[in-house]
Amino acid sequence: MMPLLTENNALIPQSNALWKSYLENQTSPDMAHSSRRFSQDFWINYETLVQKAKAVKGSQKINAVQKYKQSANTQSMAQLFYRHWHKPFNLQEHLSLNPPVKTSNNPPDDASQTRFFVVMLVMFLSGMFALLFDKEVLGFVMITVSIIVSLTKAYSMDTIDTMNLLPAYEFSVDNKSVYTDKVFFAPNFLTYQFYDPQQDGAVKIHIPYAFITSIWEDDRGIKVVGRNRAMWKDTQSQATHEVILPNEKLLRSFLSDVAMFNFTQTKV
Incomplete structure (x- = not known):
């Protein structure tokens, strides 16, 4: 009997079943009566197997290329991180060594x-x-x-x-207090955390550097902009929020390079 070939069957067992039926047909006493019909079914199923094998091979190749690009991008982003920083750090640690300076409305004469x-x-x-x-x-x-x-x-x-130096332990955006000790810069991602009085709790946002497309500067600091413009989803409620960091020159330089790197990757 000719096996039923479906899209859900694995290719190797399917192929084995097809050739087994072929050998059984060759040794069957009724081969003379069923040979023509069997031959037609056999070659139809054989062609189906060939086409499925080509499709699987092509899909595997595409997946392999995508995984390679993703791995290369991650490796390059980590290399970019270590060109700017010696090790992962949190914002409080960084601001204690590099306090940003407020822009004075009345500069000294x-x-x-x-x-x-x-x-x-x-x-x-x-x-x-x-x-x-x-x-x-x-x-x-x-x-x-x-x-x-x-x-x-x-x-x-x-x-x-x-x-004029901002305290390293305090940074607020509008009515939200940013937890500077929990804003963490890792080699491949940024974790941003703040207290939201409307939710009466902490809000946490995870940002892979690969998603950053640009940065904007305003009176509040550096606004991190991603693929969905200037809003990022938190990890709890999936609500969207702005991510704003102190306007400190080393942070600004690093995030600018991240955005530029991502821009060049889209052109490859």
Whole structure:
């Protein structure tokens, strides 16, 4: 009897069954009566097997190519990561060593500061000349005032510069507090986590670097943009959220290179 060949049967057992039926037919006493019909069925099934084998081989080749490209992309992304960083890290660790600087709405006037210190220098030198001409009280007052005022001004300038540094342990986006110790940069992916008051809980987002297409800068920081534009699904409810990081130059450089790498991969 000719075996029934279906799309669900494995090719090797199917082939074995086909050739077994052929051998049985050759030794059958009724071969003379059934030979023509059997031969037609045999070659129809044989052609079916050949076509299925070609389809499976082609599919395996495509899958192999896709797996190779995916492996090569992952390896290259890890190489890109280690060109920027020595090891995986979290955001708090990074910001403690590389605090971003806020953009000042009122940048200091360098010219006015220079004029101020020139005036203080003139006062100091005038006090020195007063001492030389036996005007001790006037000279002492001028020297003392110039020194105290200059030191006070210098201290206030240093305090302003220090206040412009963002605390490494605090980073908020709108009304959401980002857990900087749980924002993790691995060789092939980024994990982003923040507290959402609307959900009254932590929201976690997993972002493979291969999905990043560009970055945007705004007043809040660096917005990470992916294939679905500027929104990413969280791992719990599959709701979409923005992913915004501090606008720090090393992070910005790394994410820009990631986006550029992904862009060049689409052109290959």
